[in-house]
Amino acid sequence: MIPKKYIDAYKSIKAPETLHDRVTASSASPAKRTRVLPRLITAAAASLVIAAAAVIALRPGGTDTGAFIAYNGQPVETSAAITMNEAYSIKSFGIGISDYGGIKLEVYINGTATVSVSSGTVTLVDENGVATDIGSVLTLLDDKKPHTVYWQADFYKASESAPFSLVIADAHGSVAYTLTDSNGELTLTKNSKN
DSSP: OOOHHHHHHHHTOOOOHHHHHHHHHHTTOHHHHHHHHHHHHHHHHHHHHHHHHHHHHHSTTTTTOOOEEEETTEEOSSEEEEEHHHHHOOBOOSSSOOOBOSEEEEEEOSSEEEEEESSSEEEEEOTTSOEEEEESEEEEEOOSSOEEEEEESOGGGOOSSSOEEEEEEETTEEEEEEEEEETTEEEEEEEEEO
16 A cells, blocks of 8 residues: 555646647647657656656655564654553463563565664564564565564663664665663664665
């Protein structure tokens, strides 16, 4: 599903004002029409190229990588606030014992990507709530669904001068997020794309 802001950006692309005049003038005489038609086709093709470039540039993750994370179902486009109680609460899934503490994130990728954290570990959990991989670096394969991961660490040590980081890297580049603690309130911030 394409977000509304990208659809609005696409719809905001307009043809030049002079295009209407040229089309009207081209219908006046057959001689002019044959000369104007190639220019109209060129203008239409250029508009399509510009529209495609705008959609690509405005998609989540920019043009470098399509990877991004979401917290509580919302993409982290700038920052997200997380309370310490949320970060340390134990989550229960499914029938078996599959409890994970930490920050629950959804990771969206295109193709194969790695998720790495500077402190602690990340646990990959399948749709049944079962841990399938754990470590400071995980390799994820794109199966067209978000990957649920839990980031576990001693978050009280994440300060503004020494933030923790989470990086998603794929063949097209990487996107980095930092996590800081300020008086018991964690802030997850989208940092940069490379």
